[in-house]
Amino acid sequence: xSASEAPRFLCDAMLxxxxxWLRIAxxxxxxxxxxxxxxxxxxxxREGRIILTRNTKLLARENLPAHLFISDDRWEAQLVExxxxxxxxxxxEAFARCLACNVNLEPIESRAEVEAVVPEYVYRRVVSxxxxxxxxKVFWSGTHLGRMEQRLRAVAERxxxxxxxxxxxxxxx
Numbered sequence: 246x247s248a249s250e251a252p253r254f255l256c257d258a259m260l261x262x263x264x265x266w267l268r269i270a271x272x273x274x275x276x277x278x279x280x281x282x283x284x285x286x287x288x289x290x291r292e293g294r295i296i297l298t299r300n301t302k303l304l305a306r307e308n309l310p311a312h313l314f315i316s317d318d319r320w321e322a323q324l325v326e327x328x329x330x331x332x333x334x335x336x337x338e339a340f341a342r343c344l345a346c347n348v349n350l351e352p353i354e355s356r357a358e359v360e361a362v363v364p365e366y367v368y369r370r371v372v373s374x375x376x377x378x379x380x381x382k383v384f385w386s387g388t389h390l391g392r393m394e395q396r397l398r399a400v401a402e403r404x405x406x407x408x409x410x411x412x413x414x415x416x417x418x
Contacts, residue, residue, distance in 0.1 A: 251333055252311075255294035257285055262320040263297065267327065268347055270397055271338030275347060282306060297327060321400055328404045335401045339394060340384070343377035350375040350384060359383050 253273040256264035258280050267274035275294060277285055282303045289296045289310045296303070296312035304314055313330055315323045328335055343350055353359055353374040360368050362383050371385045 252331055253292065253294045254327070255285065255289045255292070255296050257296070257298040257300055257303070259299040260297055260315060260323065263315065263323040263327070265344060266320055266324050266397075268342045268344050269339060269393055270324075270333070270335040271341040272333065273342070273347060286310060295331075321396070321403075324400050325403050325407070328400065329407055333404075335397045335404070336394065339397055340375075340390065343380060343382055343384075345382055346377060346379045348377055348379040351378055353383070 251272050254264070254267060254275065256267075256274060256276045258278055261276055261278065264274045264276040275288070275292070277288065282300070285296055285298070285303065286306065286309065288294065289312075296310060297315055298304070298312060299315050299318070301314070303309070304312075313327065315326055317323050317326065324335070327333065341350055342348065353376045356368070356372070356374065359374050359376075363371075363374070363385065367385060367387070371387075373385070375384045376382065377384075
């Protein structure tokens with residue numbers, strides 16, 4: 246499933262790194278860093294989001310909206326769990342969201358718009374930039390992008406191997 250068709254997620258306070266990597270993969274993922282269960286549940290209902298949580302006490306609540314309990318404490322394994330559970334394509338729309346505000350990035354039409362914002366060597370070397378319409382952050386393709394894409398592809402391969410074996414979330418290792 247691509248990011249544009251995918252469910253929207255709400256990560257609890259224990260899943261900040263997972264939230265970041267879901268955004269890197271292009272998925273709408275909100276994060277409550279200091280959440281209490283009632284805030285998490287209310288926001289999930291209000292915004293039509295699926296709760297991703299490691300909080301076992303939250304699972305005991307009645308009428309809990311759509312959710313997925315994340316069993317592992319390592320972000321890569323967590324991403325495997327989520328991608329496997331929801332059939333997510335982790336690379337199709339990668340790098341389309343602002344990592345800070347979760348808003349879809351937009352191409353910057355004129356390089357001159359970013360000249361005063363990005364380092365001089367980046368401005369000389371990079372041809373295209375994307376910007377966040379909400380917070381104004383500017384993004385470009387650097388060496389870190391290749392490393393992040395490799396990590397996403399590695400996680401996607403793990404998800405595919407688990408699916409081939411007929412396993413579900415939490416069935417690896």
